[in-house]
Amino acid sequence: MKAIDVLTRDHERIKALLDLIRDAMRELETAPRPDVATWTHLLEMCEQWVDRVHVLKEEQGLFPILRSRGLGPEVTVVAALISQHQTGQAFLRELHRALQRLAAGDAAARHDVLVWARDYVELLREHMRIEDHYFYELADGSLTAADEAALLEKFERIDRTIGATVDQQKRWAAMVAAQPPSSRPH
Numbered sequence: 001m002k003a004i005d006v007l008t009r010d011h012e013r014i015k016a017l018l019d020l021i022r023d024a025m026r027e028l029e030t031a032p033r034p035d036v037a038t039w040t041h042l043l044e045m046c047e048q049w050v051d052r053v054h055v056l057k058e059e060q061g062l063f064p065i066l067r068s069r070g071l072g073p074e075v076t077v078v079a080a081l082i083s084q085h086q087t088g089q090a091f092l093r094e095l096h097r098a099l100q101r102l103a104a105g106d107a108a109a110r111h112d113v114l115v116w117a118r119d120y121v122e123l124l125r126e127h128m129r130i131e132d133h134y135f136y137e138l139a140d141g142s143l144t145a146a147d148e149a150a151l152l153e154k155f156e157r158i159d160r161t162i163g164a165t166v167d168q169q170k171r172w173a174a175m176v177a178a179q180p181p182s183s184r185p186h
Contacts, residue, residue, distance in 0.1 A: 003062065003151035004140045010054045011128045017045055018121045025117050034110060036103045043099065046092055050124065052162050055085050061154045062139060069142045077135055084127045091120040 021042055028034055063078055073079035095116035101109035143151070 001152070002140065003143060003148050003155065004136045006152065006155050007054070007057060007062070007136065008132065010049070010057070011132060014050055014054065014124065014128065017042070017049060018124060021046075021117055021121055025114055025121075028110060028114060034102055034113075036099065039099050039102075039113070043092065043096055046120075048162075051085075051089055051092065053158055056158050056162065057151075057155050059085065061151050061158075065147050065151065066139055066142060071138070071142055077130060081127065081131065081135065084123060088120060088123055088127070091116055091123060095120060 024035070024038055024042060028039075059082065063072075063082070066072065066078065071078070073082065095113065098109050098112035098116055102113055
């Protein structure tokens with residue numbers, strides 16, 4: 001497996017998570033009582049899998065190697081991708097705040113949760129589209145065999161120490177399995 005394949009696999013996991021958020025948004029629009037526990041769990045997974053694991057793989061692994069090959073922010077979309085990482089983190093913080101207000105009984109916060117969730121999902125889908133259909137191809141062509149080995153080792157260390165404990169992998173699999181077959185990642 002190549003480093004770009006690992007990042008693409010992460011995208012499939014993230015897309016499945018975004019589908020779960022989309023489903024939770026539909027439910028929140030119509031449910032008389034918001035399911036704050038589900039939302040809390042979904043946001044925790046976003047922090048874990050998107051912001052802590054995937055973003056670290058890019059910002060501490062892939063981007064520095066590309067910078068050393070002359071593909072830094074000044075000549076590629078790296079600056080835009082980093083900016084999108086920061087924007088996604090800001091959206092997630094606002095989504096947390098809105099969810100806390102909703103949990104405290106603020107009825108107006110339901111709308112805010114939906115708006116921040118929609119913006120977060122749209123941002124991540126666009127971000128992954130750019131990476132999958134443009135940036136990763138550019139990056140893949142710039143990596144040497146030594147780069148690949150170093151990245152795979154770093155990615156494994158990040159997964160092992162931050163992201164992918166056995167319990168977390170089981171929870172992730174259970175959440176994806178609970179989705180209707182038409183919305184599961186391919």
